[in-house]
Amino acid sequence: MQAKSHTTGDIMHRCHGETQALSELLSSPSDEYSPLSGHDLVKAKVTELVIMGGAYPCGYEYNFYGNNASATAHVVSTWPGPMTFSGSELGATVYSGARLTVEGPDGDPVNAAYRWYTGYNMSRSSWDPLTVLYAIDGLGSMFEYANNGGQNYIYPNGRNEWLPDNPLYPQKYLKLRMSETQAGEILDVLYLDTARRAARRGSNKAAPFHSLRIPVSMASWPLVDQVPILSFRKMQLLQSSVIAATVGAALVAAVPVPELEARDSCTFTSAADAKSGKTSCSTITLSNIEVPAGETLDLTGLKEGTTVIFSGETTFGYKEWEGPLISVSGTNIKVQQASGAKIDGDGSRWWDGKGGNGGKTKPKFFSAHKLDSSSITGLKIYNTPVQGFSIQSDNLNITDVTIDNSAGTEEGHNTDAFDIGSSTYINIDGATVYNQDDCLAINSGSHITFTNGYCDGGHGLSIGSVGGRSDNTVEDVTISNSKVVNSQNGVRIKTVYDATGTVSNVKFEDITLSGITKYGLVVEQDYENGSPTGTPTNGIKVSDITFEKVTGTVESDATNIYILCGSGSCTDWTWSGVSITGGKASSKCKNVPTGASC
CATH class of the missing domain: 3.90.245 (Inosine-uridine Nucleoside N-ribohydrolase; Chain A)
Incomplete structure (x- = not known):
């Protein structure tokens, strides 16, 4: 000071x-x-x-x-x-x-x-x-x-x-x-x-x-x-x-450089060297890494306080396997990217229109599990084979990350950007996403924020699906000041048929929609084996939900708003400034909570 x-x-x-x-x-x-x-x-x-x-x-x-x-x-x-x-x-x-x-x-x-x-x-x-x-x-x-x-x-x-x-x-x-x-x-x-x-x-x-x-x-x-x-x-x-x-x-005094002790800043040019030397460095620069086929760029178990910098172009060899291509864990870790750097999954080698539902086995991209009290800043990621980030951490800040799968418009599938489960205090700010599945999917966790996001081409901003896992609680979530364009859905909450759990204190605020092809705003409690059944159940309580200033347009053959709740399971909703136009009104809404409209 x-x-x-x-x-x-x-x-x-x-x-x-x-x-x-x-x-x-x-x-x-x-x-x-x-x-x-x-x-x-x-x-x-x-x-x-x-x-x-x-x-x-x-x-x-x-x-x-x-x-x-x-x-x-x-x-x-x-x-x-x-x-x-x-x-x-x-x-x-x-x-x-x-x-x-x-x-x-x-x-x-x-x-x-x-x-x-x-x-x-x-x-x-x-x-x-x-x-x-x-x-x-x-x-x-x-x-x-x-x-x-x-x-x-x-x-x-x-x-x-x-x-x-x-x-x-x-x-x-x-x-x-x-x-x-x-x-x-x-x-x-x-x-x-x-x-x-x-x-x-x-x-x-x-x-x-x-x-x-x-x-x-x-x-x-x-x-x-x-x-x-x-x-x-x-x-x-x-x-x-x-x-x-x-x-x-x-x-505090000028000391000639040759007399200084060896520094603990490391530059690696291979995945093998990074894996073997990672714990001896407080700053790791990954320079033009070519990760061999079937291997993970393994940055797990880093020394507390380590800074990781992606420099140049990071690429990955081709193999059909489950991945992940990158895995980082540790406490108080800073993951950054040097100016002009690029991380390219070259997903077109795996894309076959089937995603994770068949065809080629595709590797997930970035595992952020046990990456606690840490930050990921400024990464630019291109062409993930399937899922982008799998997040299972506490106190993780993700800022100004770009995930660009726009090249996968035809054959890319299940390219979720941010999948969050069993996590607390996750903040994602300033994300830019072009993909073919959820821009954000929160399956479980608490104290999660997603702000200032731009989501193009995917399935929108989602809570769920919730249910059928060991952790089936989502609470204290704010999704705000974001745009969803050219996507299947705008904002949604989906829960699993005949499952138990809770979704509470979730806020969708200041969300702008355009070019939505299926649902502008959707809440469904009928998912079974990944697909809606049309019959909702009430084992998962969806309470204290706020939709405020969710506005925009959907395509003419899309549905503006669709709410399908189980009997008595959707309660205490706040509905303010919701205006979604351009599509059809649904005749299949059920158990719409007081104050909301369908």
């Missing part, structure tokens, strides 16, 4: 990570150093608190849950002034540092830190530098606020959720005004300029700001003249954040 003078008598405080000390400050009484309590001192002197922590609009991020979640909640809910949050999504795929290791002065401590921690000519995510840059330079040309204010609500386990438009809480979170590549290159310019000026300082030949070469890729930017003009002291603060983020106190 650092504080700096913002104006005379005022302080802007930047918090990187744990909030225990701030919580204790807020609770402290007056003492011999100040007649003010900690709370009143903060109120009088601190103009803004900038926190690097959380994920937005909701998520589960280590800086909030890793040490003392109650301290985080205390600070965020009681801080007596403006707060700005820099979330894990802000810097995850803004990569910086490689240019400094190649062009920077040999004696520069930040250059040494990068070489030791990430390796020569390798970048890393830029959470800390971006947070510091905002703290010392404000929004500038790089940032903008993602909202007009609201409350960052912290759950007891450290998970956060943004509650917009709460005037009692002057809180905001940041997003980039420019591309991630541009942001990374600007950081590299600032790192290099500071290092070169520091190297020449004292020789009466201090280099003027911006004396270094601007990259060709930046030359045509409309914002190139808006690279922050920072004082040398401010630039040193930015550099110090990089050291803190890489090796901390181990490199």
